[in-house]
Amino acid sequence: MVPYDRTEFRARPIRIVASPNHSPTTPPGPRSASATADPSLGYLIRYAHRAFVKALAQELEPHGISTAEWSALRVLWMQEGVTQVELAERMRVEKASLTGVLSGLEAKRLILRARNLDDRRKINLRLTPAGRGLEARLMACAHAINEKATQGLPPTQVGEVRALLNAFIANLEGVRAR
Numbered sequence: 001m002v003p004y005d006r007t008e009f010r011a012r013p014i015r016i017v018a019s020p021n022h023s024p025t026t027p028p029g030p031r032s033a034s035a036t037a038d039p040s041l042g043y044l045i046r047y048a049h050r051a052f053v054k055a056l057a058q059e060l061e062p063h064g065i066s067t068a069e070w071s072a073l074r075v076l077w078m079q080e081g082v083t084q085v086e087l088a089e090r091m092r093v094e095k096a097s098l099t100g101v102l103s104g105l106e107a108k109r110l111i112l113r114a115r116n117l118d119d120r121r122k123i124n125l126r127l128t129p130a131g132r133g134l135e136a137r138l139m140a141c142a143h144a145i146n147e148k149a150t151q152g153l154p155p156t157q158v159g160e161v162r163a164l165l166n167a168f169i170a171n172l173e174g175v176r177a178r
Helices: 041-063 067-078 084-091 095-107 129-133 135-150 155-173
Strands: 111-115 123-127
Touching (some): 041 067, 041 135, 041 155, 067 084, 067 111, 067 123, 095 111, 123 129
């Protein structure tokens, strides 16, 4: 049997070039009649979300914190001592996807995991002094991104956008808007 040359199967880097016709309001891809109409609401919300995440990641990078770690810390700053399950529910993520995030925060000595004294099956999450110490700096990062995103908009419009997004979430999750 002749051994094969492994270099033949190496992945080659690809270069992605943005289309000159691409903008936040024109999705990339084939330009059929339906594609040239206004982009869907879902597309715009997803595009806005990605822009927020990218901007936040850039702000958090000097602090050595990922956006997923930021999300977990933000919940813990509001309510320390929650269980891993409660944290996942508040973040609206699967419990399994939090394991790596929490391991990273623990390795950075920002949180501690402790067995619940009443129910040994549960693990409570606590901030370390270093984890608490990041709150002001990281909240400032988030506020800067929100300010940038809403610059030039009157507060009433920002409030309307917030109300609309909450209504979309409630509608899609099957909960009545309040």
